[in-house]
Amino acid sequence: MQRFLARRLVHGVIILIGLSILMFTLLVLTPGDPVELMAASNPDIRPEDVAMLRKYYGLDDPMYVRYFKWVRSVLKGDLGYSRTYGTPVTKLVVDRLRNTLTLLATSVAVAFTVGVTAGVYSALHQYSATDYVVTVGAFAGLAMPVFWQGIVFILLFAVWLPWFPAGGMMTPGVAPGWPMFLDRLWHLVLPVSVLATSGMASWTRYMRSSMLEVVRHDYVRTARAKGNPERVVINRHALRNALIPIITLIALSVPGILNGAVLTETVFSWPGMGLLLFQAVLGHDYNVAMAVLLFLALMTVIFNLLADLAYGLADPRIRYD
Amino acid sequence: MTNTKRSLLALAIVAALALGTQIPSVVAQQSRDTVVFGMAQEPDCLAMTFCSMAAGMAIVNSVFADMVKYNDKWQLHSQTVEKVPTLKDGDWQLLPGGKMKVTYKFKKGFTWHDGKPVTALDASWTYLMLRNPRSPAITRFVLRKIENMLVPNPQDPYTLVVQWNETYPFANTGHTVYPRHVMEREYLRDPAGLKSHKQVRSPVGSGPYKLLEWVPGSHITLEAYDKFPEGAAKIKKQVWRFILDATVLQANVIANQVDATEINNFSIDQMIEIERRNPAVTAHYTPAMIWEHIDVNVENEWLKDKRVRQAIAHAINREEFSTKLFYGKQPVAHTWLPERHEGFNPNVKKYAHDPARARTLLTEAGFSMGPDGFLRDSKGARFEISIMTTAGNAVREQVQQIMKEQLRAVGIDLRIDNRPASVLFGTVTQRRTFPHLVMYAWLMSPTTLGNTFWHSTQVPTPANNWEGQNYPGFRHAETDKIIDQYMTEIDATKRVALLRKQQEIWAEELPSIPLYFRLHLTTSNKKLTNVKPTGLSGTYINWNSQTWEWKQ
Numbered sequence: 082m083q084r085f086l087a088r089r090l091v092h093g094v095i096i097l098i099g100l101s102i103l104m105f106t107l108l109v110l111t112p113g114d115p116v117e118l119m120a121a122s123n124p125d126i127r128p129e130d131v132a133m134l135r136k137y138y139g140l141d142d143p144m145y146v147r148y149f150k151w152v153r154s155v156l157k158g159d160l161g162y163s164r165t166y167g168t169p170v171t172k173l174v175v176d177r178l179r180n181t182l183t184l185l186a187t188s189v190a191v192a193f194t195v196g197v198t199a200g201v202y203s204a205l206h207q208y209s210a211t212d213y214v215v216t217v218g219a220f221a222g223l224a225m226p227v228f229w230q231g232i233v234f235i236l237l238f239a240v241w242l243p244w245f246p247a248g249g250m251m252t253p254g255v256a257p258g259w260p261m262f263l264d265r266l267w268h269l270v271l272p273v274s275v276l277a278t279s280g281m282a283s284w285t286r287y288m289r290s291s292m293l294e295v296v297r298h299d300y301v302r303t304a305r306a307k308g309n310p311e312r313v314v315i316n317r318h319a320l321r322n323a324l325i326p327i328i329t330l331i332a333l334s335v336p337g338i339l340n341g342a343v344l345t346e347t348v349f350s351w352p353g354m355g356l357l358l359f360q361a362v363l364g365h366d367y368n369v370a371m372a373v374l375l376f377l378a379l380m381t382v383i384f385n386l387l388a389d390l391a392y393g394l395a396d397p398r399i400r401y402d
Numbered sequence: 403m404t405n406t407k408r409s410l411l412a413l414a415i416v417a418a419l420a421l422g423t424q425i426p427s428v429v430a431q432q433s434r435d436t437v438v439f440g441m442a443q444e445p446d447c448l449a450m451t452f453c454s455m456a457a458g459m460a461i462v463n464s465v466f467a468d469m470v471k472y473n474d475k476w477q478l479h480s481q482t483v484e485k486v487p488t489l490k491d492g493d494w495q496l497l498p499g500g501k502m503k504v505t506y507k508f509k510k511g512f513t514w515h516d517g518k519p520v521t522a523l524d525a526s527w528t529y530l531m532l533r534n535p536r537s538p539a540i541t542r543f544v545l546r547k548i549e550n551m552l553v554p555n556p557q558d559p560y561t562l563v564v565q566w567n568e569t570y571p572f573a574n575t576g577h578t579v580y581p582r583h584v585m586e587r588e589y590l591r592d593p594a595g596l597k598s599h600k601q602v603r604s605p606v607g608s609g610p611y612k613l614l615e616w617v618p619g620s621h622i623t624l625e626a627y628d629k630f631p632e633g634a635a636k637i638k639k640q641v642w643r644f645i646l647d648a649t650v651l652q653a654n655v656i657a658n659q660v661d662a663t664e665i666n667n668f669s670i671d672q673m674i675e676i677e678r679r680n681p682a683v684t685a686h687y688t689p690a691m692i693w694e695h696i697d698v699n700v701e702n703e704w705l706k707d708k709r710v711r712q713a714i715a716h717a718i719n720r721e722e723f724s725t726k727l728f729y730g731k732q733p734v735a736h737t738w739l740p741e742r743h744e745g746f747n748p749n750v751k752k753y754a755h756d757p758a759r760a761r762t763l764l765t766e767a768g769f770s771m772g773p774d775g776f777l778r779d780s781k782g783a784r785f786e787i788s789i790m791t792t793a794g795n796a797v798r799e800q801v802q803q804i805m806k807e808q809l810r811a812v813g814i815d816l817r818i819d820n821r822p823a824s825v826l827f828g829t830v831t832q833r834r835t836f837p838h839l840v841m842y843a844w845l846m847s848p849t850t851l852g853n854t855f856w857h858s859t860q861v862p863t864p865a866n867n868w869e870g871q872n873y874p875g876f877r878h879a880e881t882d883k884i885i886d887q888y889m890t891e892i893d894a895t896k897r898v899a900l901l902r903k904q905q906e907i908w909a910e911e912l913p914s915i916p917l918y919f920r921l922h923l924t925t926s927n928k929k930l931t932n933v934k935p936t937g938l939s940g941t942y943i944n945w946n947s948q949t950w951e952w953k954q
Contacts, residue, residue: 117827127869130541137538137594165446166618167603177619235653240679247653253623253641254436350645352619360444360619360646 082393089389093382100378101371105148108367114140115164115365138164151371161368165360170372174354178376180250181342181353183265187273188338192280193331199281200288201320207293215285222282227341231275231348238271245271248350272349280338287330291323298322325392332388336381434952436639437930439944440651440660442667444619444644449602451532451539451578460664460942461642464624465607467512469525469576472941474934476742476848478575481632482512482520482608487574489892494574496892501549502566504573510560511631514581515612522562526551527582536593544570551577569890571897572849581606610635610948620644626948635948648672655925656680662926662933664943669797670728673923683925687731688937690922691740691846696789696839696915697831701875704767704779704787705838711912713763715753717812718805722755724918727800735916737905738844738852742937744894745851745901750909760812769813777813786815787838790830793820798841801917831873832862840873843920845939851901856908857885876913929953 116134135141139150154161160170203215239247246252246268255264295301296319304318305311343355350356354373361369445458448465469483478486484507487493493505512520529551532539539545549567553559566573584606588599596602604613610632611624622642626635643660645651648667654660656679668676673685698705698714705711720734736753739746769777769785777785789805791798799820806816821830830836844855854860858877860870881904888900922937931951935943 117832127541127543130539132867133535134538134540137597162598167447167598168618173618180619232649232653235650239659240653240657243657247657247659248645248650249643250620251617253438253617253621253643254639348647348650350620350643350647350650352617356619356646364446 086386086390089386093386096382097375097378101152101375102148104371104374104378105151105367106144108362108365108370109144109147111362111365116140151368160372163361163366163369165364165366165369170368173357173369174372174376177352177354177357180351181339181346181355184269184272184276184342184346184351184353185335185338187269188276188342189280189331189335191273192277192284192338195277196281196284197288197324197327200285201292201315201323203285204289204292204296205315215289219282219285222278223286225278227275227279227344228348230278231272231345234271234275235348247271248348250351272345272351275348276338276341276345279341280334283334284327284330288323288327291326292319295319295323329388329392332384332391335384336377339377339380435637436641437637437661437947437950437952438641438643438659440643440645440654440663441665442644442646442648442651443665444646445622447602448605448613449580449599451541452597452602454540456665456939456942457644459940460944461622461624462607463609463942464611464640464944464947465605465609465613467520467608467610467630469506469508469579470574471576471945472848472936472938473945474936476936476938482579483508483576496569500569500890502569502573504564504566506562506564506576508560508562509631512608513629513631514584514608515606515627516581516584517629518581518583520579520581520608521559522553523559524582525562525577525579526553527586528578528580531580531585531589531593531596532578534593537589538594538597569892571851571888571890571892571894575849579608581608611640614639630948632948636951637947640944640947652676655683658682658927661930662924662943664924666923666925668923668925670731670921670923673925674729676925682928684928684933686922686924686926686933686935686943688922688924688935689740689742690920690937691743691848691850691939692843692920692922693735693738693740693846694841694843694917694920695735695738696841696917697836697874698913698915699834699836699838699840699875700913702838704785707767708911709763709767711915712753713760713767713812714809714814715912715915716756716760716763717809717814718915719755719808720917723801723804727797728918732918732921735918737909737916738855738914739901739905740846740919743846743848743850745898745905747902747905749902750905752909753912755808757808757812764812764814771813775810775813776815784815785813786817788817788819788836789839789841790819790821790826790836791841792823792826794822801841831871832868834862834873834875836873839915841917847939851885851889852904853885853889856881856904856913858882874913876911878907878911881907881911 115138116131139147142150151161160174163170163173166173199215203212206212235247238245250265250268251261252264255261301314301319304314342353343358345351346353346355347359354376358370358373360366361373441457441460443455443457445461446455447453448458448462450459450462467482470478470480470486473479480486485493487504487506489496495503497503506522508520508522510519514520529545529548531537533542533545547566547568547570549565552563552565553561554563555561564573564577580601585596585599585601588595603616607613610627610630612627614623614625616622621644624640624642626638628634645654651663651666652668652672652675655663655676658680673687676683677685698711700706724730724732724734733741737747737750764777768780772778772784779785789802791802802818806818809816826840826842831840831842854871856872856876858872860872861875861877862868862870862873884900884904888897888904891897891900922935924935924943926933926943929952931953932946932949933943934946936945
């Protein structure tokens with residue numbers, strides 16, 4: 082187990098280094114830079130101003146020099162300074178991370194609860210009308226692009242039926258305490274519904290298949306034969322075993338949901354990491370973009386590792402070598 | 403599920419729905435002492451000499467008072483100074499050697515939001531700070547024309563004398579002023595460090611509203627400054643929400659979740675939809691100085707012949723763009739200056755949609771029709787040209803598609819070859835890598851004289867380190883002479899005459915195909931009074947927001 086963990090951690094570090102080089106190169110190779118954007122929007126900027134600004138922002142160094150400067154700074158725990166926001170990137174990312182985690186945790190919780198419940202119900206009532214409705218709903222959920230679904234939800238639930246806000250995370254000026262809590266919940270409904278949809282849909286399908294497989298096993302039949310009530314048979318014997326693959330699936334899905342948050346946050350103006358990344362890439366704010374991308378890569382590595390570990394913990398037949 | 407459980411669940415759902423529907427009404431009530439603006443941008447900073455986003459400038463309109471500013475009639479009026487200097491009154495003097503002296507008297511009573519007075523000493527210090535090459539000013543275009551800004555009498559900190567080392571027709575339009583007492587210590591320690599000074603994102607301003615909070619990615623809240631000498635703002639708070647997607651911002655306007663919009667990226671279609679869906683909103687279509695056009699690479703073998711450029715202009719039906727794409731709201735452009743600019747010339751040569759005339763001009767230029775319905779030049783080469791624009795801009799892409807069909811009708815094969823905005827403006831235009839045509843817009847102001855667009859010294863080349871914005875590569879000796887004259891002509895009548903002459907030559911030579919003048923599109927709630935958008939970049943919908951009120 083320890084050797085496995087150590088080996089995976091070393092692999093993780095190598096992957097992160099490789100990804101950081103790749104991401105830095107791609108960002109720098111993206112045509113245009115912050116100074117060009119400034120010059121394009123201001124006819125009064127002269128070439129000497131441009132040269133001065135390039136020097137000021139360190140854009141006149143070769144790419145590898147800029148990368149090593151960035152690495153040295155990151156190793157010291159300093160993610161640099163945001164050109165756009167005029168604040169240290171660490172502070173910016175921590176503030177945004179809180180908002181993203183709120184969105185992410187709520188979405189995963191909603192998707193898990195609804196997905197597992199619907200999947201189990203669907204499996205236990207196979208080929209019933211409800212099963213067909215759940216199956217069609219799950220395929221629709223998988224097929225809908227996040228961006229399109231966000232716009233549709235805004236039109237439905239913010240414009241035609243003005244029940245929820247069409248974006249943002251808070252009503253400015255709302256009183257702290259209970260009103261603020263309710264206000265945040267009110268703002269969470271639409272983005273969470275959108276972000277949770279694809280996870281909900283795929284977990285429903287997986288849960289249904291897993292449950293259908295488990296309920297046919299001998300130990301479930303034995304549990305029934307012992308005279309256990311159906312509730313005990315399902316909850317204690319079938320569901321616990323059916324959940325094993327779902328646990329790993331959730332761990333593997335989190336990075337995907339996090340990536341989905343980039344689009345959801347952009348559509349709903351939710352001030353999280355996703356929106357930050359979108360703005361940073363558009364504004365050529367390299368330090369911020371690198372920090373967010375590296376965070377996403379780190380989350381992918383961590384959750385993949387957690388999935389492997391969780392699988393072993395949930396299923397004693399798995400051995401780490 | 404038992405009946406009791408069912409009843410409790412139903413009660414909980416009803417309570418949640420009731421609570422949910424209460425929240426919007428609470429928000430609506432709160433908004434009566436607040437105006438919520440929606441913008442499709444988040445500012446990069448609020449010190450506009452260090453950054454460039456229009457979103458920042460819009461908020462700065464509420465936070466800072468200006469020495470001199472434009473109103474909705476595009477007239478200059480004084481704000482923190484007693485009057486706009488004029489030659490007639492003698493506070494703007496022409497001196498020997500082409501130099502000038504302009505004197506401003508600051509009003510007593512304007513204070514920074516920390517209570518310190520706004521004086522000429524702030525203005526003169528700001529000039530020195532921005533002139534320092536180590537300060538992160540993004541441009542020193544006007545500053546370089548100034549020799550010094552002085553407060554000649556230490557006993558009178560309200561008089562500012564600006565000494566110009568060359569004549570400049572717009573020397574009375576005021577200058578940037580920052581609070582010296584807030585920034586000087588950091589400046590003396592490290593001028594380059596000013597980019598991260600708290601003044602940049604949390605400014606001490608002098609305008610009708612002061613900054614209360616900036617929640618990155620979400621909104622900025624401003625609060626009325628009760629000591630504003632023109633009278634405290636009638637609406638207590640302004641909230642500027644950042645909603646980056648134009649469709650989502652449109653939904654917010656329709657759902658009454660924002661009261662006004664600025665820098666909203668709306669198309670005319672979206673504005674019409676807003677008017678149709680929400681009668682409580684006024685859609686403002688304000689004439690602006692945004693010139694949509696196509697630059698022609700006049701160094702190209704075919705396009706260097708002005709008859710070919712004129713033929714393209716005749717082949718394109720610009721009236722149709724205006725009527726069909728913009729519901730007649732955006733007027734066709736016949737020259738590069740918009741109608742509301744002082745130098746606009748309505749009598750330039752115009753190119754009506756006339757395919758027959760286009761074909762004649764192309765025949766005169768040596769082209770003949772090939773067997774495939776496309777023209778051939780005298781060497782037999784097929785007349786195939788490309789047009790570039792900003793990828794993803796739906797309106798421009800529509801225009802390109804219509805143009806393609808219209809040029810095909812006269813035998814020109816137009817190929818569409820678009821690029822992202824950052825590439826188009828970063829490389830394609832500045833390095834002049836477009837082979838034939840490039841479509842984009844210039845945002846102009848009343849002080850725009852087009853010297854950087856049309857003077858031959860302003861053609862970007864490696865030799866001049868890509869300086870200038872004469873992207874077509876237009877070189878015309880008489881135009882250069884006229885520009886040199888009007889750039890230093892203080893007399894408005896003479897300057898206008900020269901500008902008109904320049905446009906006559908320009909319309910004949912046609913280094914660019916003028917398309918149409920875009921409108922400045924904004925919205926506001928009908929219950930907000932005194933909303934007067936200007937259509938000027940730099941002067942946004944909130945320029946007079948201290949006078950706004952909610953109608954009961």
